[in-house]
Amino acid sequence: MSTPTLASGAGPQQAQSLAAILTTTEALTDRIQAIRNAVDGRIVFSTSLGIEDQVILHAIADTGVDVEVLTLDTGRHFPETLETIRDSELRYGLKIHVVAPEKDSVDTLVARDGVFGFRNAVENRIACCDVRKVRPLNRALHGASGWITGMRREQSQGRGATEFASFDDTRQLIKANPLADWSLDRVEAFVKDNNVPINALHARGYPSIGCQPCTRAIEPGEDIRAGRWWWENDDGKECGLHNRPATVTTKEGAAS
Numbered sequence: 001m002s003t004p005t006l007a008s009g010a011g012p013q014q015a016q017s018l019a020a021i022l023t024t025t026e027a028l029t030d031r032i033q034a035i036r037n038a039v040d041g042r043i044v045f046s047t048s049l050g051i052e053d054q055v056i057l058h059a060i061a062d063t064g065v066d067v068e069v070l071t072l073d074t075g076r077h078f079p080e081t082l083e084t085i086r087d088s089e090l091r092y093g094l095k096i097h098v099v100a101p102e103k104d105s106v107d108t109l110v111a112r113d114g115v116f117g118f119r120n121a122v123e124n125r126i127a128c129c130d131v132r133k134v135r136p137l138n139r140a141l142h143g144a145s146g147w148i149t150g151m152r153r154e155q156s157q158g159r160g161a162t163e164f165a166s167f168d169d170t171r172q173l174i175k176a177n178p179l180a181d182w183s184l185d186r187v188e189a190f191v192k193d194n195n196v197p198i199n200a201l202h203a204r205g206y207p208s209i210g211c212q213p214c215t216r217a218i219e220p221g222e223d224i225r226a227g228r229w230w231w232e233n234d235d236g237k238e239c240g241l242h243n244r245p246a247t248v249t250t251k252e253g254a255a256s
């Protein structure tokens with residue numbers, strides 16, 4: 001990816017200042033407004049359509065700030081996830097821009113690894129996430145000055161150090177995580193109190209929802225992200241959108 005030039009001149013210092021503001025700002029709508037005030041130029045909210053991102057979408061609609069909303073259609077989503085796009089557009093009267101992967105890259109990947117090749121080796125899985133998620137997101141973020149995500153510290157060990165705002169060196173933009181300090185209980189209470197539309201799978205044991213072949217329901221007491229790529233060991237299970245996937249192994253011990 002080529003490095004975009006920021007019209008705003010945003011950098012690590014600006015990210016640090018925004019993080020300080022968000023630390024002392026309580027209401028989510030105020031946090032969204034603070035992000036808009038602090039970052040000049042285009043701000044993108046990339047929604048996975050999961051429960052956290054639905055909370056953020058509600059707050060963006062509530063404040064009416066100028067933030068572009070997009071989601072990545074990997075081509076392997078649950079139907080319930082696609083229905084969440086429709087439900088959200090109807091509820092909030094806004095358009096969610098659907099970003100698809102490049103057809104040629106998907107064709108090449110499937111020809112090489114097969115339709116379910118991502119289960120055969122961790123490197124195949126990371127390659128699939130790269131083609132279907134990471135590259136389309138990088139294209140969509142090109143030229144943006146700000147990026148809003150629904151990451152929470154509690155979601156996993158790997159996300160425990162999530163900051164309210166940081167400078168993404170690779171993408172050359174400010175990444176803001178306005179729910180960084182929220183608990184799942186608080187997220188669920190917000191959804192209930194505000195009648196926020198959410199993916200029907202959340203009520204069926206799916207707290208974290210990714211692509212259909214790579215997500216299962218979890219058992220009581222399991223980690224929130226235990227249902228994601230469940231055949232891999234727990235360390236570093238990321239698709240590369242937020243954190244670079246660490247070297248991980250399958251349950252059978254095949255390393256990548």
Ligand code: SF4
Nearest residue numbers: 118128129132211214
């Ligand atoms: S979650 Fe699974 S199907 Fe979706 S992009 Fe990653 S490996 Fe491919």
